[in-house]
Amino acid sequence: MVFAGLFPTESDAYPELREALEKLKLNDAALLYEPETSQALGFGFRCGFLGLLHMEIVRERLEREFDLDLLVTAPNVAYRVKKQGGAEIEVHNPSEMPDDREEVLEPYIKATVIVPKDFVGSVMELCNDRRGRFDHMEYLSEQRVMLIYELPLGEIVLDFYDQLKSRTRGYASFDYDLSGFRAGDLVRVDVLVGGESVDALSLILHKDRAYDTGRQLVEKLREEIPRQMFDVPIQAAIGSRVIARETVKARRKDVIAKCYGGDISRKRKLLEKQKKGKKRMKQVGSVEVPQEAFLAVLKLDGGGGKK
């Protein structure tokens, strides 16, 4: 299963989203959803999908058939967490990853990739990058090769398929089956904007990847968050340890240069428009964050991996 948060872009559309999900569920039994409250994004739903394609379809249907404007957070997988003291829980949302965890199990898949033989090298490189374990390889013909890898599902959900396609000029075909859960050295990376932790941006990452991705993520956020009336620090942290930091420098000028008797009405409307433009942003503490910024992790080079 793949999970993602669905939030209405206008917070007052929450009841409509709930109703839409109820109706959708009637003819899509695989869809799971439960209410979720994000400090940053407000009221929404954490939804479980069969896979990325299913997620895409549900999102499309909600927007098309129910005329909703949605913000979908970066998808993640479900983790099985053994807590100290032996209790075992399932975590569907990175921000719920408990601190007192003894072991985290993540879902694995058995991936089957079929490519022309010239691309075998680049596919192997991609799979290794994504913590894949080579299982075996078969020549289906002189030209076509089948590669079998075991991969953490969490490494697939962001952009694996796009990467695979672009590295094989579109020739690769990709198929997968869940193959069970395995322990992984995973950490939760939190993002702080203006000193406040933003739950909707938390990520579960392999320890070896955390530093790199954290750095890329804060860089991306620095580009996505517009300058405000004060400096806005953006940090990535594991627990209380900050691993990356950027600053959105404060704006130093925002004035209406000329304002005399002839243009008071026009300037008044200009200010009103300026204020209305901000309403489309989400408020994190006193920082206005555009909705697109919540998808920053999807726009990283290699979706959390390397180029």
Add this chain to the structure above:
Amino acid sequence: MSGATHLYVHVPFCEQRCDYCDFVSLAGRRDHHARYVEALLAELELERGTLAPELESVYLGGGTPTFLEPQALRRLLEGLPGAGELTVEANPETVSPELAELLVEAGVNRVSLGAQSFQPHLLEVLGRHAGPDEVRRAVAILRAAGVDNISLDLLYGIPGESGADLAADLDAALALAPEHLSCYELEAKPGTRFTRVHGAELAAQADALEDHFELVVERLTGSGYRWYETANFARADDKHDLRFDPRSKHNLGYWRGHDYLGIGIGAVSTLGELRWKNAPSLARYLAALEAGERPPRESEALDEATKLRERLMLGLRLDEPVAIAQLERVLDRRALARLSKLGLVESDGESMTLSTRGRFLGGAVSAELIVWPGDSLAA
């Protein structure tokens, strides 16, 4: 209501149209000057009842009022009511000893000169004919004629302008010791020829404009000028022994929310709950007034909340406190608290002013402070 105490008179004629200008202006048309002046005086007559018996200010703006044929200009000045402050806008190249004498004789006591820049290469970008020496010459002529209240307009953010260019412009302006300076960032209006030609360059220098604005404020306040409005500076040092307050009384009227009557094409009037704007067409203006009728106008009703919003927006442009009690209805208290905490607004609960940093961000700050129609004010 005892009537408006501020009168604006729009004179649209210019020697040539400047590509960057967005005021109602018309190149040449010398044959229309006399007719236009008669129409202005006719409109004034029709609206006389809206004016107070004594005016604080009369302001002739343009266009280029001093481009008017001398006889027409004299006729206009003589036909206008007297006022404590009578300002005429002038382009440097129109200033001659004869003109200065005409102005002073007619009671003009303040001249606002469109200098824009003292750098020949920047003036060329603006398409201005007057060179830096013409500004100096104009100031000298006006001084000699006894004009003791001169304002200079400067533009910054001209394509190709460096920080050093701006510093040199400020120094050149300061060397003339004007009583008043207006410094505007060049606004590139979308769709104008200027923007088509220079748009890319303007976008590239957007960041430098922050430095420019800071430099303007730093240099002028450091030279004894009071930054009394977002873009306006008035000489305030003791050295010069000013016998009057050189802030523009006319413009203070706008910023303090006073009523004003505006006559001429494109001119705006605000009287109580009503604002109107004369249509910009010269032909229709002349035709209406020559037939004894009011010119075509667009009007806008200003409800109380709108007036209060404007009061807040305009008041915060000034360096003087804005009283809070009357603005309760349109003031977002939570924004006030938040912005105070950020050090952008200073308030003692009864009144508020923007801090220095707040004034640099005055647009954003006032947009936040105002409760707009449709804003929810959840506690």
